[in-house]
Amino acid sequence: MNPNARLAALAVVVLTGSVACESTITGNExxxxxxxxxxxxxxxxxxxxxxxAKLDLQVRDAGDRTPITLTGATTGDESVLVVDSFEGDMLTISAVGDGNTTVDVKGTTQAGLEQTDSVNMLARTPEVHILRHTCDYDSNSAAYLAGQQVYVPFEFTMADTQPVIGYGYYPVTPSDPNVLSLDATFQGSQYMRFDTLTTGSITLDSDITDTRLTMEVVEAGAIDGVQDPIAFVGEDIDVGDVNPFYVRPKVGTNVVCQAITGLQVASDTPDICDVRPATNLSGAQTDTGNEPGWFEVEGVAEGTCTYTVTFTAGAAGAGVSAQFSYPIQP
Incomplete structure (x- = not known):
């Protein structure tokens, strides 16, 4: 998957909260x-x-992998890690100081056995703090629309690239808090959520490294361009195929990330292709959402599919359009 397609796919992760994998280990006992x-x-x-940061741990029976019921949880050194809470098969721990210690639990299996176990864990201050724009991982600068909630991906590692994990720890400072405000209620481990309060050009600076993002917050009327759409296509679009595409507006040279604004798409060659807003995750036709910009192209006949994308609020409400094409195979 190309980098831009990967970014568009990441929008679905933000929208759905999907996490595909787990790190798992059997306890010391x-x-x-x-x-x-x-x-x-x-x-x-x-x-x-x-x-x-905090981390949620799930505890299962090592034999049959069924959830246990926790009856106790603590740590070997509360100057390193503390247990915030536990319920059912889940416990939440917080890292409070540098070091290594154990997380010690006791619980009841579904077979009724009372057992104990422990796991070794670490706490560290990250040495590398990566900040990115969802719409362009390769650029330090991007635009956002005022009056919206936006997501900024982040990543912590040690100097040797080892990932540093957890959620709820967001050591960043906007250069102008009147333009951008952190939403501390969003407890993400890969993304931070911000409110864009008004227009302005600002930076988002890491508090622990020299990492910096540049963010231009604008009104939708400032949109003056359309980025080339990203085609989610295998080898080609054949007659009868329906493939998703993804498009973003631009302001000057900046791509606008996560722009919740009016979008229209239309086929200029209806005998060759049908172009329409994409069906969202709930099954409804929409041109807005947490990460809009999706539309579908259906092959009708062999030839060159030409279509027009319009961001209706652009150019101070006059709308900004661009025409694109894609080949349809038999």
């Missing part, structure tokens, strides 16, 4: 299995937790 959601180095369970 062999009774329980500990796991947490992971998207990087899945086989390495003992990735350090960022100091200031």
């Amino acid at each position: 062999g009774n329980f299995q500990f796991s947490y959601p992971a998207d990087d180095r899945v086989l390495d369970f003992n990735k350090p937790i960022a100091i200031g």
